[in-house]
Structures are given as C-alpha cells and as structure tokens.
Amino acid sequence: MKSAKTVVEKHSAPKRTTEEFIIMTLSGVTSLAVLPFSLIRLYQQDWAVAVLDIFAVVATGCLFCYVYVTHKTKIPGQILAYLSLFVVFSTVTLKGSQQLMWIYPALTAMFFLLPSNLAGIISVAVLLGLGIVLRHDITLLQALVFYISSGATLIFSYAFSSRMRKQQQQLTELATKDPLTGAGNRRALEQKMLDVVAFQRRESQYPASLILMDLDNFKRVNDIHGHAKGDDILIAFVNAINNRIRITDNLYRFGGEEFVVIAENTSLKEAINLAEDLRDSIERDEWLAEHGVTISVGTAKYTPNETAFEWLGRSDRAMYQAKERGRNCCCVA
Numbered sequence: 001m002k003s004a005k006t007v008v009e010k011h012s013a014p015k016r017t018t019e020e021f022i023i024m025t026l027s028g029v030t031s032l033a034v035l036p037f038s039l040i041r042l043y044q045q046d047w048a049v050a051v052l053d054i055f056a057v058v059a060t061g062c063l064f065c066y067v068y069v070t071h072k073t074k075i076p077g078q079i080l081a082y083l084s085l086f087v088v089f090s091t092v093t094l095k096g097s098q099q100l101m102w103i104y105p106a107l108t109a110m111f112f113l114l115p116s117n118l119a120g121i122i123s124v125a126v127l128l129g130l131g132i133v134l135r136h137d138i139t140l141l142q143a144l145v146f147y148i149s150s151g152a153t154l155i156f157s158y159a160f161s162s163r164m165r166k167q168q169q170q171l172t173e174l175a176t177k178d179p180l181t182g183a184g185n186r187r188a189l190e191q192k193m194l195d196v197v198a199f200q201r202r203e204s205q206y207p208a209s210l211i212l213m214d215l216d217n218f219k220r221v222n223d224i225h226g227h228a229k230g231d232d233i234l235i236a237f238v239n240a241i242n243n244r245i246r247i248t249d250n251l252y253r254f255g256g257e258e259f260v261v262i263a264e265n266t267s268l269k270e271a272i273n274l275a276e277d278l279r280d281s282i283e284r285d286e287w288l289a290e291h292g293v294t295i296s297v298g299t300a301k302y303t304p305n306e307t308a309f310e311w312l313g314r315s316d317r318a319m320y321q322a323k324e325r326g327r328n329c330c331c332v333a
C-alpha cells in the first residue's frame with residue numbers, strides 16, 4: 001500500500017491550454033493587424049469599412065481579454081471563427097476582389113477554432129459564396145487562381161489541424177492515464193482532487209466522497225499466479241469497477257494495487273452504499289473470485305476546510321482499518 005503523503009497540495013497558477021494559446025494569438029494578432037486599416041478607412045472617410053474594421057478590432061480585443069481572464073475557450077473560439085468570416089465576407093462584398101487575400105488567414109484560423117469537418121464545410125460554403133459575390137468582378141483566370149490557392153490552403157489547414165488535434169489527444173492520454181489499466185493516473189487524481197476541493201470550498205452544498213480501494217494480499221496473488229496474471233487481474237478489476245460506477249464518477253490508480261473513486265455530488269450515505277456495492281461486485285466477479293481477489297475499502301466525505309491531503313489521508317486510514325478488521329470489508333472515516 002502506498003502512502004497518501006505525496007499528493008500535491010500546492011495550488012499552482014493554471015497553465016494556458018493549447019486552445020487558449022490559439023485563441024489569444026489569433027484574436028490578439030487580428031486586433032493589432034486590423035487596427036491600422038481601421039484608422040486609414042476613418043481617415044479616408046470610408047465609413048462602412050471603417051465601422052466593420054473597428055468592430056473587428058474591438059470584438060477580437062474583447063475576446064482576447066475574456067479568454068485571458070476566464071480561461072474559457074469554447075464559445076470565444078466559435079465567435080472568433082464566425083466573426084473573422086463575417087468581417088472578411090462583408091469587406092469583400094463592400095470593396096470587391098482587392099480584399100480577397102484576407103480570406104486566407106480567416107480560413108486557416110477556422111480550422112484551429114472549429115472542429116475540422118465543420119470548418120471544412122463552412123469554408124467551402126464561404127468560398128462558393130465569395131465566387132457568387134465576385135462573379136462580375138474577376139476574370140475566369142483570376143477565379144481559377146483564387147480557387148486553387150484557397151483550396152490548397154483549405155486542404156493544408158484541414159490536414160494540419162486534424163493531425164495536431166490527434167496528437168494533442170494522445171499526449172493528454174499519456175499524461176493522465178495509467179498505461180496498464182486505462183484508469184486515471186496519480187497525476188490526474190491529484191489534479192482532480194485539487195479541483196474538487198476548490199469547488200467544495202465555493203459550493204459546499206454539493207457533497208463529494210472519496211472511496212479508496214486496495215486489493216487484498218496482492219503480493220500473494222502475484223506469487224501464486226505470476227506477475228503477468230497479476231496485471232490481467234488489475235485490468236479486470238478496473239473494468240469491473242468502471243462497469244459499476246456512474247459515468248460522472250472518476251476512477252484513478254493511486255498506487256500499485258490501490259485505486260480511488262471520486263464520487264461527486266454524492267452524500268456519505270450514498271458513498272457508503274457504493275463502496276459496499278463495489279466490494280461486493282469484486283467478490284462476486286467469477287474470474288476475479290477464482291484468483292482469490294477481494295478488496296478493502298475506505299470511504300470519506302469531504303469536510304469543510306479540509307485539504308486534499310487530509311481528505312485522502314482520512315480515506316487511507318479508513319482503508320487500513322478495513323485491512324485490520326480482516327480485509328474484504330469497508331470502513332468509513
């Protein structure tokens with residue numbers, strides 16, 4: 001059994017996610033890049049385009065500040081994507097083909113702000129729309145150059161953004177999942193506990209409980225059946241627990257044969273019932289029973305002003321109590 005003492009207690013400043021970085025870069029650059037043009041349009045008294053440009057500068061500036069302060073990205077990303085297209089489309093409609101080159105950065109940005117397939121569909125629709133708007137303004141050869149160059153931009157952006165998202169997902173899994181069992185790893189557990197404790201300090205009316213499970217006499221199980229079978233048992237155990245808990249509950253591997261369920265919005269009574277259900281489902285699992293697998297369980301509800309370390313420590317002590325009572329049972333802190 002591992003000690004609970006190494007759980008990180010420090011609240012580090014939240015780091016910027018890739019999405020935040022992308023939206024802040026795009027909105028910041030757009031705001032600064034369009035600013036001189038809005039001033040030129042004002043100077044030229046080209047009011048319609050000046051209003052559009054000033055609108056783009058202010059809106060993208062606001063989006064930058066909003067993401068900087070709140071760290072939220074979903075809605076700001078969508079707004080930025082549609083806003084860029086709207087401004088480019090409107091400027092081309094007002095000023096003609098001389099404004100067409102703005103479509104290239106707008107198209108590229110779309111693929112990093114919206115899901116790749118949606119961005120692809122919208123981009124094709126916008127390119128067709130621009131073709132209709134400019135049908136009397138450009139020659140056939142110019143149209144051909146425009147469609148081939150914008151099509152190439154579109155394909156490149158699609159390929160690059162899809163690949164980036166896939167790699168990002170793989171990296172996230174590597175950083176947060178236990179490679180053997182697929183349960184959340186210790187780092188993910190620590191982060192989740194800090195998040196839950198922070199939430200509990202704001203919204204204490206929603207109870208949260210920890211259920212700490214330790215496989216009994218696992219050393220002996222390994223000695224009898226071999227280490228490889230021991231690994232299979234850990235995988236089967238995680239599958240059995242995942243089949244029983246709610247989708248909103250989270251299962252983490254805390255140490256070698258020690259696992260934690262964080263049950264949010266769950267009272268102590270409900271958590272005690274769940275802990276007993278989990279213990280029972282492992283005992284009743286035919287294959288696990290064949291290998292003599294049982295678990296000892298410690299349950300603790302979050303109490304106000306407690307740190308994540310203290311909370312986990314209480315559930316750890318409850319689990320030790322269960323071991324002392326002869327194993328294959330549940331105790332409450």
Ligand SMILES: Nc1nc2c(ncn2[C@@H]2O[C@H](COP(=O)(O)OP(=O)(O)OP(=O)(O)O)[C@@H](O)[C@H]2O)c(=O)[nH]1
Nearest residue numbers: 001214215216217218219220222227230231256257
């Ligand atoms: N197969 C396998 N075994 C592991 C893994 N991680 C830890 N273990 C084994 O789990 C065993 C844990 O042993 P102990 O901490 O002594 O605890 P225990 O034998 O389960 O005894 P109690 O917890 O007191 O019931 C050790 O033999 C570890 O080698 C793993 O990833 N795979």
